[in-house]
Amino acid sequence: xxxxxxxxxxxxxxxxxxxxxxxxxxxxxxxxxxxxxxxxxxxxxxxxxxxxxxxxxxxxxxxxxxxxxxxxxxxxxxxxxxxxxxxxxxxxxxxxxxxxxxxxxxxxxxxxx
Amino acid sequence: xxxxxxxxxxxxxxxxxxxxxxxxxxxxxxxxxxxxxxxxxxxxxxxxxxxxxxxxxxxxxxxxxxxxxxxxxxxxxxxxxxxxxxxxxxxxxxxxxxxxxxxxxxxxxxxxxx
Numbered sequence: 001x002x003x004x005x006x007x008x009x010x011x012x013x014x015x016x017x018x019x020x021x022x023x024x025x026x027x028x029x030x031x032x033x034x035x036x037x038x039x040x041x042x043x044x045x046x047x048x049x050x051x052x053x054x055x056x057x058x059x060x061x062x063x064x065x066x067x068x069x070x071x072x073x074x075x076x077x078x079x080x081x082x083x084x085x086x087x088x089x090x091x092x093x094x095x096x097x098x099x100x101x102x103x104x105x106x107x108x109x110x111x112x113x
Numbered sequence: 114x115x116x117x118x119x120x121x122x123x124x125x126x127x128x129x130x131x132x133x134x135x136x137x138x139x140x141x142x143x144x145x146x147x148x149x150x151x152x153x154x155x156x157x158x159x160x161x162x163x164x165x166x167x168x169x170x171x172x173x174x175x176x177x178x179x180x181x182x183x184x185x186x187x188x189x190x191x192x193x194x195x196x197x198x199x200x201x202x203x204x205x206x207x208x209x210x211x212x213x214x215x216x217x218x219x220x221x222x223x224x225x226x227x
Contacts, residue, residue: 032213034215036218041220042220042221043117043204043206043218043219043220043221044156044204044206044216044218045218046215046216046217049214049215051213051214090156094211094213100146100158100161100169101216103155103156105155106155106156
């Protein structure tokens with residue numbers, strides 16, 4: 001079975017400060033990993049994904065995540081956040097043998113001016 | 114492509130009434146998923162289809178819920194009769210290749226049962 005743990009339900013951070021949103025997963029097989037972002041009153045949008053290859057993946061708006069197999073983690077980071085980054089962020093895991101994704105409970109990022 | 118389209122965006126109904134939520138997936142996507150999101154339970158997978166065939170409906174909470182996908186471009190989620198505890202945001206998502214590349218979500222339907 002696969003599972004995802006997002007350790008922080010809420011993360012307040014000042015504008016222009018760095019942020020890390022933590023995600024750990026468990027799976028007995030190889031995984032594909034995702035981060036989704038949900039802005040208020042909208043659906044989830046794919047932010048970035050790790051399928052294979054380089055363990056560091058980046059999004060177009062400055063977020064990055066690193067796949068760490070030994071620690072079974074896929075933490076999301078941004079060196080300097082903006083007000084517009086205020087949203088809820090979901091980590092998700094997909095194993096090739098299953099046909100569905102398991103989502104974490106989400107982390108609310110609140111950027112403080 | 115206009116993305117995954119859901120309708121209505123908001124639905125308010127009285128307890129006991131039938132509710133039908135609609136979804137148009139992205140053209141060419143062969144997987145379709147229905148999710149429910151609440152504050153208490155987060156994001157829950159209700160059911161998913163592959164090539165219009167229901168594959169796993171183990172997340173459907175009870176017999177009051179049913180879902181259909183009569184063709185590749187349309188799916189419905191029906192609740193009959195509705196209850197206040199069904200109040201939630203319902204999302205439809207679609208994907209290619211079992212979702213390995215990620216899902217595309219619709220904007221959701223916010224259902225309120227009074």
